[in-house]
Amino acid sequence: MRAGLTTERVVRAGAELADEVGFDRVTVSEVARRFDVKVASLYSHVKSSQDLKIRIALFALEELAERAADALAGRAGKDALAAYANAYRDYAREHPGRADAARTRLDPETAAASAGVRHSQMTRAILRGYDLAEPDQTHAVRLLGGVFQGYVSLEMSGSFSHSAPDPEVSWARVLDALDALLRNWPTDPARRP
Amino acid sequence: MRAGLTTERVVRAGAELADEVGFDRVTVSEVARRFDVKVASLYSHVKSSQDLKIRIALFALEELAERAADALAGRAGKDALAAYANAYRDYAREHPGRADAARTRLDPETAAASAGVRHSQMTRAILRGYDLAEPDQTHAVRLLGGVFQGYVSLEMSGSFSHSAPDPEVSWARVLDALDALLRNWPTDPARRP
DNA sequence: TGCATTTGCCTAAACTCTTTAGGCAAAATA
DNA sequence: TATTTTGCCTAAAGAGTTTAGGCAAATGCA
Numbered sequence: 085m086r087a088g089l090t091t092e093r094v095v096r097a098g099a100e101l102a103d104e105v106g107f108d109r110v111t112v113s114e115v116a117r118r119f120d121v122k123v124a125s126l127y128s129h130v131k132s133s134q135d136l137k138i139r140i141a142l143f144a145l146e147e148l149a150e151r152a153a154d155a156l157a158g159r160a161g162k163d164a165l166a167a168y169a170n171a172y173r174d175y176a177r178e179h180p181g182r183a184d185a186a187r188t189r190l191d192p193e194t195a196a197a198s199a200g201v202r203h204s205q206m207t208r209a210i211l212r213g214y215d216l217a218e219p220d221q222t223h224a225v226r227l228l229g230g231v232f233q234g235y236v237s238l239e240m241s242g243s244f245s246h247s248a249p250d251p252e253v254s255w256a257r258v259l260d261a262l263d264a265l266l267r268n269w270p271t272d273p274a275r276r277p
Numbered sequence: 278m279r280a281g282l283t284t285e286r287v288v289r290a291g292a293e294l295a296d297e298v299g300f301d302r303v304t305v306s307e308v309a310r311r312f313d314v315k316v317a318s319l320y321s322h323v324k325s326s327q328d329l330k331i332r333i334a335l336f337a338l339e340e341l342a343e344r345a346a347d348a349l350a351g352r353a354g355k356d357a358l359a360a361y362a363n364a365y366r367d368y369a370r371e372h373p374g375r376a377d378a379a380r381t382r383l384d385p386e387t388a389a390a391s392a393g394v395r396h397s398q399m400t401r402a403i404l405r406g407y408d409l410a411e412p413d414q415t416h417a418v419r420l421l422g423g424v425f426q427g428y429v430s431l432e433m434s435g436s437f438s439h440s441a442p443d444p445e446v447s448w449a450r451v452l453d454a455l456d457a458l459l460r461n462w463p464t465d466p467a468r469r470p
Numbered sequence: 471t472g473c474a475t476t477t478g479c480c481t482a483a484a485c486t487c488t489t490t491a492g493g494c495a496a497a498a499t500a
Numbered sequence: 501t502a503t504t505t506t507g508c509c510t511a512a513a514g515a516g517t518t519t520a521g522g523c524a525a526a527t528g529c530a
């Protein structure tokens with residue numbers, strides 16, 4: 085009897101392992117154990133431990149992009165903003181390991197070929213509901229990317245856990261604030277007459 | 278001849294190593310090599326590899342808090358906001374490994390005893406230059422924490438590198454935007470009559 | 471159905487890092 | 501100078517990574 089390993093299945097198992105024990109504790113050995121297979125067998129499907137982790141990151145980025153796209157469908161303005169932001173946050177709550185993986189630094193070529201590109205496209209799509217011309221649109225894309233990544237990461241780390249107000253409320257108010265900011269984006273003081 | 282190891286010196290060397298090779302590649306073995314000492318010798322000064330990493334994180338948090346406090350001295354309003362934000366960003370540029378370390382998730386007790394506390398106090402101090410009552414002040418502290426952490430992390434990862442506009446410009450405009458947001462913080466729609 | 475080929479998982483082994491236990495010599499103390 | 505303490509060492513076991521080569525199960529072809 086063979087285990088029926090494929091790169092796909094190995095990466096999926098790695099993603100599940102990440103959610104259970106943390107992305108930084110994912111090892112090829114443990115994945116092998118879960119398939120009840122010897123470690124060496126995995127090396128036909130992933131090049132290295134590093135390669136496995138990169139693949140998990142790419143997988144998470146894809147999965148998250150899919151969810152975000154679904155959430156975004158048919159929405160505009162603040163609705164779209166909240167849908168995207170919630171997709172991001174909910175994903176991190178359901179799949180903390182994968183969400184950490186999605187934050188992994190990828191080398192430029194890998195990143196350019198990843199679903200990360202779709203993420204910034206979606207962010208840009210959200211901004212169509214607001215009146216932002218270039219280059220402010222790009223500034224806003226970067227700001228939003230930073231906020232989602234940073235806020236969710238902080239919340240997941242428990243930084244907000246044991247103090248009022250409820251993180252749930254803060255999140256809602258942060259979305260209000262971002263919406264307000266995008267509606268009243270300040271003009272560049274350097275260009276003001 | 279003895280090497281003169283102390284926990285302090287070991288942690289410092291670990292921080293330097295982190296800046297050179299990345300925080301995730303810090304090993305007790307490599308630090309030992311740099312002191313030209315056998316690995317086992319380090320275990321009188323740090324409890325474990327994990328312990329070393331936590332200490333590096335705490336060290337980075339302290340160092341960053343010190344810099345931020347200096348930058349903040351005598352400033353208020355947007356000046357203070359920019360000073361704090363730049364202290365954070367400059368630190369990440371000078372010490373990428375330590376900055377990564379500072380983003381490490383700490384368990385609640387450790388976090389509560391860390392300089393992380395001072396960081397949120399400083400953020401709160403910055404907000405005194407804006408007219409924000411509780412609970413909005415806390416929401417804003419969380420938002421700012423998220424932005425700084427997330428934006429700088431994204432920028433360090435090279436996400437903004439190879440596309441216009443200049444990240445330097447984006448950063449300035451993001452600070453403009455945050456300042457504008459704090460000056461015009463939206464009232465809670467749930468409480469609007 | 472029988473045979474050949476391919477494929478997939480295995481054994482073996484080298485290397486690195488982590489961590490503990492106990493020893494010995496260099497500092498510190500008296 | 502003698503003694504205690506301290507600090508770094510040797511030794512060794514355990515776990516993860518990675519490569520090379522082997523054998524049997526699946527697949528394909530007659």
